[in-house]
Amino acid sequence: MGGEAASATGAADLTRRSLRVALVIERSAPGSGGVENVAWQVASRLALAGDRVTVIARSGEAPPGSTLRRVTSPSGWAPLRVVAFSRAAARASKGFDVVQTFSRTRHQDVFRAGGGCHGDYLERMHGARAAALRRLSPRHAVQLAIERGVFGDPHQIVLCNSSFVRDAIAARYGVAPERFSVIRNGVDLDRFHPERRAREGARLRAELGAGGRTLWLFAGSGFPRKGLGTALGALAASRDRDAWLVVAGRDDPAPWQPMVRRLALEERVRFVGPRADPEARYAAADALVLPTRYDAFANVCLEASAAGIPVVTSGANGAAEIVRETGIVVEDAEDVGAFARALEAFADPRARHAAGLAGRALAERHGWDSHVEALRALHARIAV
Numbered sequence: 001m002g003g004e005a006a007s008a009t010g011a012a013d014l015t016r017r018s019l020r021v022a023l024v025i026e027r028s029a030p031g032s033g034g035v036e037n038v039a040w041q042v043a044s045r046l047a048l049a050g051d052r053v054t055v056i057a058r059s060g061e062a063p064p065g066s067t068l069r070r071v072t073s074p075s076g077w078a079p080l081r082v083v084a085f086s087r088a089a090a091r092a093s094k095g096f097d098v099v100q101t102f103s104r105t106r107h108q109d110v111f112r113a114g115g116g117c118h119g120d121y122l123e124r125m126h127g128a129r130a131a132a133l134r135r136l137s138p139r140h141a142v143q144l145a146i147e148r149g150v151f152g153d154p155h156q157i158v159l160c161n162s163s164f165v166r167d168a169i170a171a172r173y174g175v176a177p178e179r180f181s182v183i184r185n186g187v188d189l190d191r192f193h194p195e196r197r198a199r200e201g202a203r204l205r206a207e208l209g210a211g212g213r214t215l216w217l218f219a220g221s222g223f224p225r226k227g228l229g230t231a232l233g234a235l236a237a238s239r240d241r242d243a244w245l246v247v248a249g250r251d252d253p254a255p256w257q258p259m260v261r262r263l264a265l266e267e268r269v270r271f272v273g274p275r276a277d278p279e280a281r282y283a284a285a286d287a288l289v290l291p292t293r294y295d296a297f298a299n300v301c302l303e304a305s306a307a308g309i310p311v312v313t314s315g316a317n318g319a320a321e322i323v324r325e326t327g328i329v330v331e332d333a334e335d336v337g338a339f340a341r342a343l344e345a346f347a348d349p350r351a352r353h354a355a356g357l358a359g360r361a362l363a364e365r366h367g368w369d370s371h372v373e374a375l376r377a378l379h380a381r382i383a384v
Helices: 034-048 078-092 118-136 138-151 163-173 194-208 228-237 254-262 279-284 299-307 336-344 349-366 368-382
Strands: 020-024 052-057 067-070 098-101 110-112 157-160 180-182 215-219 244-248 269-271 287-290 311-314 328-330
Touching: 020 034, 034 052, 034 299, 034 368, 078 138, 098 368, 110 368, 118 138, 118 163, 138 163, 157 163, 157 368, 163 180, 194 279, 194 299, 215 228, 215 279, 215 299, 228 244, 228 254, 228 287, 228 336, 244 279, 279 299, 287 299, 287 336, 299 311, 299 349, 311 336, 328 336, 349 368
Parallel strands: 020 052, 020 098, 052 067, 098 110, 110 157, 157 180, 215 244, 215 287, 244 269, 287 311, 311 328
Antiparallel strands: none
16 A cells, blocks of 8 residues: 555646556446445546556456456445455555545545545434444444544545535544545536436426426435435425426335325325436436435535536535535425425526526536546555
């Protein structure tokens, strides 16, 4: 691995020598979950920039231009799997200039805290139950132990995708400021583009039977954490009685049907599941609503902005730091009335259009090329 933790700030020579970079992720696959997609994009683009990239994974395939090094570790009980993969990855990652992980592993140069601060997550999601979960849940105990080890190691850089996460880790673990680097997630500016809405929006809306109604999009897997209850309540409270909510993502809609019926929303809510082409959901929608109770940085906010639709999210989302510039942030993820009012603000097509243009301009500052350029600069400072 590289040298001791370097400062996360300062200039770097982007024409630097090629580095031997190891990227650690349990499963290497394109187009799957959020972290897998980020790792795939980073690996392929680092390789394109000239680095010699090896992906260390338990399963999957090699991103373009990189080499896959498979490690063997148990795939059963989650706590054991996490510990075993961490140890296997440590053995497989020797001899590189820089080792960066996208998983919960203990030994590397750069720990990407892509899921945020687990201790903070437990308290936000479980409140008074968090203390019991820390003691009694092996899964949470293992993740917290890895956090303590990583954040207590002065030789590791902590890579955060938002200041929200950086500040939570610093407050909880006392990590020195110079050990942090904040590089926000990237977005595919070609895949998520307003032109798709112009070309296909009407057809996609017709498939939903929406016609000219306002379509609010809720997109995310794990509906309770993402705030579906607040989104449904906001739809019911909104004065726009013709508005619909399209719910996209991996989760079971059945537990939500009683709430849908209680709020008399049967004709106004559509559960559409996950899509292989998530860009289509933005082409059909008028605004994204994400009242998430905890997100380190919800990629859907950046995707929606790139696609040219407004975003309404909560203050418990690291992406709120950029959404504030062009959309609306409701600080309390459970404030149904505030979310209803925020979405009503985008009932006017002119307001949506203006916010969409501003969102696209914002997203263009966060393309994958910008992300990887910043990451290469960080790696160069470490590999000294």
